[in-house]
Amino acid sequence: MSQHTAGLAIETAGLVKTFGETRAVDGVDLAVPAGTVYGVLGPNGAGKTTTVKMLATLLRPDGGEAHVFGHDIVREADEVRSRVSLTGQYASVDEDLTGTENLVLLGRLLGHGRRTARDRSAQLLAAFGLTDAAGKQVKHYSGGMRRRIDIAASILSTPDLLFLDEPTTGLDPRSRNQVWDIVRAVVAQGTTVLLTTQYLDEADQLASRIAVIDHGKVIAEGTKGELKASVGAGSVHLRLRHAEQRPEAEQVLRLALDADVQPDPDPVALTARLSAAAQDTAAEQAARALGELARSGIVVDNFSLGQPSLDEVFLALTGHDTGTGPGPDTGTGTGTDRTDTDSDSTKDGVAA
Ligand SMILES: Nc1ncnc2c1ncn2[C@@H]1O[C@H](COP(=O)(O)OP(=O)(O)OP(=O)(O)O)[C@@H](O)[C@H]1O
Ligand SMILES: [Mg+2]
Numbered sequence: 377m378s379q380h381t382a383g384l385a386i387e388t389a390g391l392v393k394t395f396g397e398t399r400a401v402d403g404v405d406l407a408v409p410a411g412t413v414y415g416v417l418g419p420n421g422a423g424k425t426t427t428v429k430m431l432a433t434l435l436r437p438d439g440g441e442a443h444v445f446g447h448d449i450v451r452e453a454d455e456v457r458s459r460v461s462l463t464g465q466y467a468s469v470d471e472d473l474t475g476t477e478n479l480v481l482l483g484r485l486l487g488h489g490r491r492t493a494r495d496r497s498a499q500l501l502a503a504f505g506l507t508d509a510a511g512k513q514v515k516h517y518s519g520g521m522r523r524r525i526d527i528a529a530s531i532l533s534t535p536d537l538l539f540l541d542e543p544t545t546g547l548d549p550r551s552r553n554q555v556w557d558i559v560r561a562v563v564a565q566g567t568t569v570l571l572t573t574q575y576l577d578e579a580d581q582l583a584s585r586i587a588v589i590d591h592g593k594v595i596a597e598g599t600k601g602e603l604k605a606s607v608g609a610g611s612v613h614l615r616l617r618h619a620e621q622r623p624e625a626e627q628v629l630r631l632a633l634d635a636d637v638q639p640d641p642d643p644v645a646l647t648a649r650l651s652a653a654a655q656d657t658a659a660e661q662a663a664r665a666l667g668e669l670a671r672s673g674i675v676v677d678n679f680s681l682g683q684p685s686l687d688e689v690f691l692a693l694t695g696h697d698t699g700t701g702p703g704p705d706t707g708t709g710t711g712t713d714r715t716d717t718d719s720d721s722t723k724d725g726v727a728a
Contacts, residue, residue: 385410385568392439402592415583423592424572461535471515520551609650609658617675619643632668
């Protein structure tokens with residue numbers, strides 16, 4: 377793979393990194409289309425940060441190769457560095473400086489004049505809803521403000537490729553949404569984003585393609601739809617008119633669909649997971665199920681056909697769940713750097 381494939385921001389082949397006995401990254405192949413958000417999804421210790429660090433030229437691979445915009449990450453590391461920016465899992469702005477001081481300092485380091493550095497800082501602080509906090513030392517920021525100043529710092533000069541390593545781990549739902557808006561705004565301006573996350577809904581929200589990694593290996597790759605389709609055909613959700621008809625409905629569905637049928641906590645609701653092995657499509661299976669229910673005199677008030685969730689995808693691919701739950705509030709707590717000394721008081725949203 378010494379030829380660069382047009383249209384790809386990142387191309388890796390057999391990338392390996394070992395730490396002693398641990399094969400942290402164990403032969404990773406990635407092809408990240410330019411101008412998109414690419415999600416790298418995996419649980420703790422999967423090798424996400426190690427992969428990102430190699431691509432950002434902070435770690436030297438032990439095997440395989442990788443190109444960033446056609447530049448070899450080892451032999452042309454300077455070229456790569458000039459085009460990428462990394463927002464680490466563990467943020468790196470100076471705690472003792474204010475928001476403004478951090479951004480101005482970084483701007484000056486990037487070679488901007490004093491005036492430009494100040495203007496750009498003010499602009500970014502406003503866009504990230506941090507104007508009120510601009511004069512405060514970063515150590516007094518909440519977790520959400522901290523994550524936003526960190527991303528602001530990494531896009532001070534618009535990078536062609538931005539690495540976001542678990543940008544929302546430990547954030548509350550509102551702060552997560554703000555970070556998501558920022559990511560969308562950054563991509564709208566032409567930057568490619570490689571986003572690592574443990575949150576399936578985050579990859580689902582932001583990424584156009586997703587690589588699922590576990591134990592240093594890519595275990596699945598594709599668009600969200602492809603990933604979901606590879607795991608199962610989806611689920612049928614039903615609401616019955618009469619709760620007492622539910623046991624019979626379960627039986628009918630099992631027979632008609634060969635599906636895994638689960639009663640909901642709601643006494644009139646049911647979910648049937650459709651078999652991916654079935655000959656006919658999810659829609660055809662669902663239609664057959666409705667027909668069988670009607671023939672049995674079971675009244676269905678409401679019906680929907682959904683694709684599998686990414687949680688189900690992960691479970692099916694790895695045999696274990698992500699271990700992190702559906703969102704930050706149920707996470708295991710690793711990697712969080714929330715400072716609860718100050719509530720996130722910025723009310724203004726994030727401008728594009
Ligand atoms: N500097 C290091 N020295 C030794 N082992 C390391 C080092 N960095 C990472 N590892 C190991 O490599 C594996 C992958 O770690 P990595 O940090 O890449 O995972 P991750 O997917 O980013 O996990 P998390 O979601 O917890 O951030 C882990 O087993 C980790 O313990
Ligand atoms: Mg990590």
